[in-house]
Amino acid sequence: MRWLGRYILFIGSLFKNREPFRVYVQQILNECVNIGIDSLVIVVIVSTFIGAVTAVQTAYNMVSPFIPNYIIGMLVRDMVVLELAPTITSVVLAGKVGSHIAGSLGTMRITEQIDAIEIMGINSASYLVLPKIIGAIIVFPMLVILAAFLGIYGGFVAGVATNALTQVEYVYGVQYEFVPFNVGFMLIKTVVFAFIIASISSFSGFFTKGGALEVGKASTQAVTSSCIAVLLADYIISQLLLV
Amino acid sequence: MIEFQGLHKTFGSNHVLKGVSGVLEAGKVNLILGGSGTGKSVLLKCLVGLLQPDDGAVLYNGRSFHESNVTEKKAIRREIGMLFQGSALFDSKTVEQNVMFPLDMLSNMEKGEKIDRVNFCLERVGLAGKNDLMPSEISGGMQKRVGIARAIVANSKYLFCDEPNSGLDPRTAILIDDLIKEITYEYNITTTVVTHDMNSVLGIGDKILYFQAGEKLWEGTRHEIYDAKVKEFNDFIFANIAMQELKNRN
Ligand SMILES: Nc1ncnc2c1ncn2[C@@H]1O[C@H](COP(=O)(O)OP(=O)(O)OP(=O)(O)O)[C@@H](O)[C@H]1O
């Protein structure tokens, strides 16, 4: 509870006495490039395989001859868009981006680099953390859209390769009863997750005390806390928007 | 001139600063001297506002730092340069970007002007042409020089140095000390140096404040140290000078 209070105060402090916006533009671009390049490979691999596995398992579970094959395509699409692409990608990114954010801020803290910024009369929290949060909010949705495409494509490849259904059936299934809102739902979730991961990891790194050991602990703590928070938020958003 | 009055700072049950007062003189090198763990760094952080003292006041030319509003605080902060104990260079930026950082953030100078100013400062600390190196590629002594260049690049009026020659060999330490002294006189800066190094006291200290266990025991000029009537301070001086003698003999 005290943790939550300090976290909320921290978020508030990001917006007080911040620097003029031009200062942030370059920083935000840098963070976008960092986050994007860093995570591209892992997102591509994870999402393709998850789509493939989903297709194979769905086909395996469909024993009734009365259910048409194209349903596999539809199910893969919905599972990928509603849950797998945004949530699994975010959990993976919590590991990759979250630990990087906490580690770099922790190192800056213990080597007094944050004090060096503070001493110039700059709001160091805002200067360092805001670009990371905004960068994550810009790049996470891009990565998740990519993950959704690749997930559905992975399902296509695996479904067709295992003769569970034909190409035409899969494509028909993917288009069958498509609800555009689901894509909006996916993006809303992703933006919330991006904020959660970037802010919790920053919070964890920014207040590191001690030495290199504590920086490592802050990184681990950042990943654990943001994963839990992402899953909790996932449940809450689903309750609010889908039920 | 910087005055501090009745500063108290407590961490949990650890009463680190027990109501210390003093004056740091303009255009001079002021030394804050004392053994390890006496609260020198804590005092320095209270002076520059990185720590909030529990009680007491810090006046920058009469302006009370801790009672100022945010805008006034920023104005004072922008006159402060600080060299940190571990240099605290930004390790993702080059030497040039490190020194330029305060100008990028605080000034409206044109790119060309900024580069000229950075080159001037780098030359002043003896690092001309090292612009494109990363902090990890230069020695500890060079890192301190970059730290000094960064601290003075925005024309600071107040310079604070936390143990500027810790971790350096004696010759490099003297070079850094001399650099701090020269810069102080050249640009009429109010400089405050935290140290426990007797060489610094004899070499560059215009004014000395001696601390022990969170209290100021003695304050005076370099020429007065041998006449000091404070036993703890005398012990500190002679212990250090004896050590120095031994070192020199070996
Ligand atoms: N942020 C902090 N939280 C809790 N205690 C602290 C903090 N900073 C300093 N202290 C305590 O304050 C006391 C004085 O520390 P300080 O760093 O000022 O010593 P110092 O005089 O600078 O010593 P040194 O010469 O070794 O650097 C120590 O007992 C230290 O444990």
Ligand SMILES: [Mg+2]
């Ligand atoms: Mg210290």
